Amino acid sequence: MELIVFAATAALAIVSACVAVVHRQPVVNVLSLIVTFFCVAVNFALLGASFLAAAQILVYAGAILVLFLFVVMLLNAPVVEENEAKRPLQRWGGILLPLVLLAGGAAVLTPTLLATAATPTDGTAHALGRLLVGPHLFAFELVSVLLLAALVAAMVLVKRKQ
Amino acid sequence: MPINDLATILPELLLVLVGALLALADSLAPSLRPRFALLAAVAVAGATVLRWAIPLPGRVWGGVLLVDPMARFVDSYILAALFLCALLAEPYLARTGARFGEFYALLLWAGVGAMVMAKSDNLLVIFVGLELLSISLYALNAFHTGNVLSLEAGWKYLVVGGFSAAVLLFGVALLYGATGTLSLASTPAPSAPLASGGSLLLTGLGLVFAGLAFKLALAPFHAWAPDVYQGSPTPVTAFLSVVPKGAALVVLARLVAALLPLAALPRWTGLLAAVAVLSMTLGNLVAIAQRDLKRMLAYSGIAHMGYALVGLVAFGQDGVAAVLVYLAAYTLMNIAAFAVVSAFSEGEEEPHLITDLAGQGWVRPGLSFALAVAMFSLAGIPPTVGFAAKFLVFRAAVLNDLVWLAVVGVLNSLVSVFFYVRVVYYLYMRPLPKRQPQFSEPVLVRLVAGLCAVGIFLLGLLPGIVLAGAEVAARTLPR
Amino acid sequence: MTVPTNYFILLATALFAIGAAGVLLRRNGISILLGIEIMLNAVNLALATFARQHGNLDGQVLVFFVMAVAAAEVAVGLALLVAIFRRHRSIDVDRLNVMRW
Numbered sequence: 184m185e186l187i188v189f190a191a192t193a194a195l196a197i198v199s200a201c202v203a204v205v206h207r208q209p210v211v212n213v214l215s216l217i218v219t220f221f222c223v224a225v226n227f228a229l230l231g232a233s234f235l236a237a238a239q240i241l242v243y244a245g246a247i248l249v250l251f252l253f254v255v256m257l258l259n260a261p262v263v264e265e266n267e268a269k270r271p272l273q274r275w276g277g278i279l280l281p282l283v284l285l286a287g288g289a290a291v292l293t294p295t296l297l298a299t300a301a302t303p304t305d306g307t308a309h310a311l312g313r314l315l316v317g318p319h320l321f322a323f324e325l326v327s328v329l330l331l332a333a334l335v336a337a338m339v340l341v342k343r344k345q
Numbered sequence: 346m347p348i349n350d351l352a353t354i355l356p357e358l359l360l361v362l363v364g365a366l367l368a369l370a371d372s373l374a375p376s377l378r379p380r381f382a383l384l385a386a387v388a389v390a391g392a393t394v395l396r397w398a399i400p401l402p403g404r405v406w407g408g409v410l411l412v413d414p415m416a417r418f419v420d421s422y423i424l425a426a427l428f429l430c431a432l433l434a435e436p437y438l439a440r441t442g443a444r445f446g447e448f449y450a451l452l453l454w455a456g457v458g459a460m461v462m463a464k465s466d467n468l469l470v471i472f473v474g475l476e477l478l479s480i481s482l483y484a485l486n487a488f489h490t491g492n493v494l495s496l497e498a499g500w501k502y503l504v505v506g507g508f509s510a511a512v513l514l515f516g517v518a519l520l521y522g523a524t525g526t527l528s529l530a531s532t533p534a535p536s537a538p539l540a541s542g543g544s545l546l547l548t549g550l551g552l553v554f555a556g557l558a559f560k561l562a563l564a565p566f567h568a569w570a571p572d573v574y575q576g577s578p579t580p581v582t583a584f585l586s587v588v589p590k591g592a593a594l595v596v597l598a599r600l601v602a603a604l605l606p607l608a609a610l611p612r613w614t615g616l617l618a619a620v621a622v623l624s625m626t627l628g629n630l631v632a633i634a635q636r637d638l639k640r641m642l643a644y645s646g647i648a649h650m651g652y653a654l655v656g657l658v659a660f661g662q663d664g665v666a667a668v669l670v671y672l673a674a675y676t677l678m679n680i681a682a683f684a685v686v687s688a689f690s691e692g693e694e695e696p697h698l699i700t701d702l703a704g705q706g707w708v709r710p711g712l713s714f715a716l717a718v719a720m721f722s723l724a725g726i727p728p729t730v731g732f733a734a735k736f737l738v739f740r741a742a743v744l745n746d747l748v749w750l751a752v753v754g755v756l757n758s759l760v761s762v763f764f765y766v767r768v769v770y771y772l773y774m775r776p777l778p779k780r781q782p783q784f785s786e787p788v789l790v791r792l793v794a795g796l797c798a799v800g801i802f803l804l805g806l807l808p809g810i811v812l813a814g815a816e817v818a819a820r821t822l823p824r
Numbered sequence: 825m826t827v828p829t830n831y832f833i834l835l836a837t838a839l840f841a842i843g844a845a846g847v848l849l850r851r852n853g854i855s856i857l858l859g860i861e862i863m864l865n866a867v868n869l870a871l872a873t874f875a876r877q878h879g880n881l882d883g884q885v886l887v888f889f890v891m892a893v894a895a896a897e898v899a900v901g902l903a904l905l906v907a908i909f910r911r912h913r914s915i916d917v918d919r920l921n922v923m924r925w
Contacts, residue, residue, distance in 0.1 A: 204846035281841030288837030333896035336484030337903035511863035518870040525878035
């Protein structure tokens with residue numbers, strides 16, 4: 184049963200990620216990415232990371248992609264004509280590098296993992312919360328500075344100079 | 346635990362708070378704007394005092410931070426760079442009409458990110474620190490939003506930064522997969538049998554190294570550097586050319602030290618050596634062809650990170666100490682060079698052509714002399730600190746049976762003399778052009794250039810001062 | 825039955841590769857940022873998988889932080905894109921080539 188769910192969401196995730204990368208319309212890119220992120224959320228649930236599954240939907244679909252959509256609508260930018268011939272180096276790099284990554288992932292990583300058995304963990308909000316204010320307290324504080332910096336940075340970039 | 350732990354990060358806390366206050370003061374008390382640079386500089390000086398006043402307890406915050414001599418050494422030079430760049434920024438911001446408190450806030454926060462990176466033992470904290478540094482820098486690169494080049498620099502740094510962060514994280518994920526922990530110190534034995542877990546570990550290491558190499562602008566991950574250096578506001582370029590690199594190098598050193606016991610390391614050292622040679626050679630050869638001073642300094646930076654990497658390849662106590670001295674030297678000479686570049690520029694959109702320097706040596710003797718000193722130091726000519734640093738790095742290589750690497754480094758140094766001395770040649774040996782360029786030479790910029798030039802000579806003649814500190818710092822790494 | 829670890833890692837690698845291709849191939853600024861998001865999501869999946877493998881939650885905590893950082897990066901990236909659009913009236917980032925690469 185779990186295997187079937189995994190296969191279905193994995194296939195859907197890959198197809199929608201391809202659409203998100205390839206399609207010319209930014210709106211389609213963003214909407215298709217929501218599907219990918221939803222599939223990843225299902226995979227989090229399969230992995231026993233229930234809190235992450237919820238956070239994935241709240242943060243990615245709920246906040247990040249809405250921000251993307253907002254900017255796409257706001258700018259209402261014309262579709263960019265993709266003329267790849269101008270950049271042969273990046274084009275081949277863009278095609279070859281992912282292929283190398285894939286081959287490398289398949290060849291190097293997977294056989295090493297086949298043998299080991301998976302142990303279950305329950306990533307509930309309670310368990311993660313204890314870690315966040317326990318061993319990872321410093322990082323938790325640091326990320327608040329990071330969010331403040333991002334806020335100020337975004338403001339600086341778009342405010343009109345007087 | 347919390348109170349004692351808080352005391353160990355007082356310098357960082359001070360900088361975060363002053364940054365937030367400056368960002369607020371920008372809207373609440375705009376009349377203070379001309380004093381922002383001074384306030385930021387005072388805060389940085391205060392943080393430096395605090396860093397030296399606080400004892401070094403070692404492992405704190407549940408083990409994620411290492412407040413050790415190494416951390417203090419790296420903090421000192423990050424703070425020095427922050428101080429100099431804050432002073433450098435004031436005339437720039439005044440001239441471009443963008444004297445906003447947010448600039449200093451982001452600058453201080455970027456510094457905090459680098460300081461955290463350099464003293465962390467935990468991959469999670471290293472990642473968040475790196476992102477704090479990077480995100481602040483994206484905005485600083487593009488701070489001059491009216492300038493096409495500045496926007497372009499910001500965008501390119503953001504795309505490269507985001508891409509490299511993802512690569513680094515994938516590496517972190519694989520390291521975690523191989524070892525089951527995010528802490529570097531407790532890394533040693535992979536949980537899976539070494540034969541299989543080893544490949545996971547090595548791939549992860551490779552990806553983490555690639556992610557850091559982007560930040561260090563090592564070849565072949567350097568393509569962004571010239572454009573970002575050229576387009577960013579010059580004070581930001583000065584900061585960007587020293588602080589992220591220092592922090593990333595220290596992370597790399599801690600990573601190598603933690604993984605040293607693993608049998609698979611020799612292959613990895615070979616990779617580091619190859620990248621070092623490639624960076625040195627490519628940086629120096631391409632720098633010869635540059636006409637823009639900022640772009641030339643970008644390629645020179647690529648080469649210099651190659652030299653510094655030689656020290657890491659050699660490793661051992663002398664190797665790490667040499668890298669630390671190198672970073673201190675590099676900070677002084679690079680900031681001196683960029684200070685003079687920012688004084689010798691007519692407008693932000695104008696290229697900073699080397700030919701524009703013709704004859705300036707006799708018209709503006711002070712700044713020209715500072716630039717000449719920086720160039721000689723970058724070329725590694727005694728009695729400057731650049732020579733001392735290069736000597737230490739190559740000596741470490743020779744002592745660790747890497748004579749070939751030292752030879753390649755020395756040959757590269759010889760090549761680099763050509764384009765550094767060419768700048769001095771233009772300054773002193775070429776006639777002034779008919780149309781004399783209009784340069785602004787603010788007092789603060791002259792002060793920064795002067796400070797750096799004095800530092801270059803002082804540490805060049807007495808390298809023992811900084812070397813002693815670096816050796817103490819290097820001893821904290823396991824061997 | 826539970827899904828084996830390596831299936832998840834393969835999926836993560838595939839998503840990472842697709843995201844990387846997006847960053848390298850596209851000229852539309854928004855698509856490039858989306859590519860980076862896909863890459864980060866792939867990493868998250870790998871981290872959660874290894875967390876299950878090792879039976880500790882450190883990996884899941886890191887995922888949480890990656891989400892926060894991704895949100896911050898997107899905010900700054902989109903702000904920069906808006907600034908670029910105001911200046912160039914386009915989000916074709918290949919127009920940002922005043923300097924040669």
